[in-house]
Amino acid sequence: MFGIEAFHSKQPNLYRNRDSRNFIHDGEPRALYWWEYRETFKNLKEVLVVGEEIPPHLPVSYVGNNKLNPFHFDLRKKDRAPLGNFPYPGISAHIAFSENIYVVCGAIFDRERRRQDHLYIIPRADMLTAIGYHAFYLPTPNTPLHIRLVHEAHINNPELHLPPFKSRKELAALFSQYKII
16 A cells, blocks of 8 residues: 555645545545545545544554654653544554655645655554554544544553653654654
8 A cells, every 4th residue: 555665755745736536525524635635535434433443454654754753752742632432642643545655644634735745654553563652543523633642651651751762763764763754
């Protein structure tokens, strides 16, 4: 699905030069405007269960700065806020739906890509469990492929301030290994 080796260094700006397959119906989440997002959601909505871990074979995407470090995965106030009945704090990410940073920023943030935005896609969610993280499906009103990366330490104690530094360092290294752009 996501062949990093096939990636070209210059991506077309699909935020400005919109694909004719993009569309949205009244009342739909804004991310569904982007056809790649819509198709991915359509193909997965029957297997995703809110509040449960995503299937281990699904790729996970994260938009972050150029050089990720452990401090990028510190929990902020919004990372600690419950999503629905889900009580565990964690980092926001998405089920990967595109390798084009312009499409990803348009769908997730409803804006064009900024210079500091970089896309990272881990090919399989089960790669996260090896370093103590779990990817829970927690859609938001505008992004139905939203997930939360929760460390095992927070599952055991949601009041814990931060996941272990070693785990955040491993998470930064894992995402950095799969940088798209």
